[in-house]
């Protein structure tokens with residue numbers, strides 16, 4: 001990713017900088033700050049958090065774009081480290097006022113072992129919590145996921161539900177299992193005494209499927225469409241709704257939560273919030289076409305072109321092929337039984353809890369989110385030529 005201008009609003013940047021002269025005192029740490037969401041959180045903090053003195057970015061892989069951030073008024077400290085290594089985490093956390101923990105292994109395609117997913121997502125989160133307790137950091141924001149709730153193994157729909165909607169959250173796949181365990185650790189840690197005797201205040205944000213600039217799977221679908229002569233073939237009924245939220249708004253929610261946790265600790269501590277905005281309710285494929293359509297792709301079919309049983313068969317075949325080919329190569333296609341169930345089960349949220357608890361309103365309208373994402377896909381296209 002490149003230029004700053006894609007991420008912010010010039011007006012608010014200027015306002016933020018003026019305010020920052022008054023009270024630059026806070027140190028923030030963002031784990032996973034070089035990932036898809038993490039980069040947006042980092043840039044959003046620099047633009048929207050006037051109290052920031054130092055921003056630490058902790059990631060297994062540091063991006064070259066970090067260099068351009070080091071010339072601004074806030075001290076940007078890049079830390080190459082691994083959340084599974086407790087001592088590395090503790091060193092990064094020491095002296096931070098707020099930790100935003102977005103680092104995680106997002107793998108629903110069988111690229112990594114269940115043990116590694118658990119190690120990074122669960123043990124990594126445990127290390128972050130213990131580091132906060134040991135070093136006296138009081139505010140922890142955790143990036144959880146909608147998948148902590150569902151879709152569940154029974155494929156039951158969750159139709160425009162909120163944080164209190166009853167739903168049987170039962171999972172078998174390593175990724176949602178790890179996110180659910182990690183979220184539980186974070187919520188249970190709320191109220192623990194940190195070094196110095198004050199209580200830790202934690203909360204968890206649950207994004208639905210995030211989209212926007214830097215979204216790797218959107219890029220994959222785009223390239224697949226180009227390979228297929230500008231066409232994608234409908235696999236999922238248009239009636240199945242899949243929740244989506246723009247990355248800039250998810251980042252904005254993180255910034256707001258981090259800011260408000262201190263003032264509203266009693267209300268927000270130990271709470272979960274779905275991440276939402278005004279993105280329309282659509283099927284996964286129809287939603288992607290909002291961006292891929294203007295970039296020249298077409299979704300063929302008003303109904304799925306293959307019968308569902310055949311998709312189930314192909315998904316199972318992919319699992320078998322993945323297993324057979326493992327000694328030779330990593331075969332990890334988009335279609336497997338889990339991703340098929342995800343795409344084929346209605347899961348959407350409708351809530352205003354974040355507005356009620358900490359005054360969240362989306363920073364980017366749907367039109368703006370759409371335009372920014374289309375521009376980004378077009379730039380991907382340009383760079384591929």
Ligand SMILES: NC(=O)c1ccc[n+]([C@@H]2O[C@H](COP(=O)([O-])OP(=O)(O)OC[C@H]3O[C@@H](n4cnc5c(N)ncnc54)[C@H](O)[C@@H]3O)[C@@H](O)[C@H]2O)c1
Nearest residue numbers: 032034035036037059060082083102103104145207209210
């Ligand atoms: N992408 C989505 O649709 C989505 C939806 C809901 C929740 N989430 C959650 O948001 C967070 C960020 O996801 P993303 O889509 O940006 O993924 P991503 O893979 O782009 O970013 C994750 C970042 O974490 C870093 N990381 C991985 N293992 C690490 C380790 N051992 N130590 C330090 N850093 C490590 C990676 O290098 C990467 O920069 C994750 O916790 C994920 O579970 C993502």
Ligand SMILES: CC(C)CCC[C@@H](C)[C@H]1CC[C@H]2[C@@H]3[C@H](O)C=C4C[C@@H](O)CC[C@]4(C)[C@H]3CC[C@]12C
Nearest residue numbers: 106108145147208209235284334339340342343
């Ligand atoms: C059946 C195929 C034609 C389509 C396959 C699409 C599949 C790759 C998509 C569908 C839903 C997507 C997930 C969903 O948006 C939410 C999340 C939550 C998050 O925590 C991690 C990413 C993830 C799992 C998306 C991954 C890609 C999925 C499964």
